[in-house]
Amino acid sequence: MVLYKQKKTWDPKGNRILINITVLGSAGPIRFVVNEEELVPSVIETSLKAYAREGRRPVLGSDINDFFLFCPSASSDALNPWETIGSRGARNFILCKKPRREKLEGDGKPSEAVTRKGSGNWKAWINKSLNLKISSQ
Template sequence: MLYKQKKNPAPKGNRFLISITVQGSAGPIRFVVNEEELVAAVIDTALKSYAREGRLPILGSDLNDFFLYCPNACSGALSPWDTIGSPGVRNFMLCKKPQTEKIGEAGTLETAIARRGSGKWKTWLNKSLNLKISSH
């Protein structure tokens, strides 16, 4: 009897470990991704992992409510249609999108972003990375 080895199809692209820090959570989520995976799929995986681990604060499961940022790069949020390997980094930050106010009492649509919470992630990021330069 000859033993036939099963051949697993070779994964497309490189796989690497990423670390996603969730704003307000105690520590990062780490998992392996394919460099060709879309950012939207990575956000979905991160939210499922976060919920499975029972982390706080509770985030929800709608990936459209979140942005994925590269804290090292000064650019804005990654597009959900970009591949996760395109920025060339392995550390990310997951932030909830700011809530917009609903239709006002006068019947006008207010598109202003709620002021409460705006800019908190940048402050937190600067404090956590200790980017302050001492003057002495």
């Protein structure tokens, strides 16, 4: 006699929807299924995990507080963190990184390390970062 395992019946706690999230600067949207009652930060976290798992570029990071989620068809404002993903009735969203604030030095001016973009040599960077003196011979 062969025993069959009974399949588990899927018992959703709300409607599940397929959403498309386009990451600003990436090639194409990320698609996954979420519960309509899921909050925006949870959707951002799932998006970032899927983005990283797929090995997409540019690398975004994993801090959900660094991102906004927009619903382009509903309004130009970012979704609030306490909103549910299904509250706008949309299925397409845009994920954008928040603008970085410049760190200020003691005199109130932006620090050079934050505003400068990768020009210079590695010895100067190490000297400045670690306060070491590396001779160039």
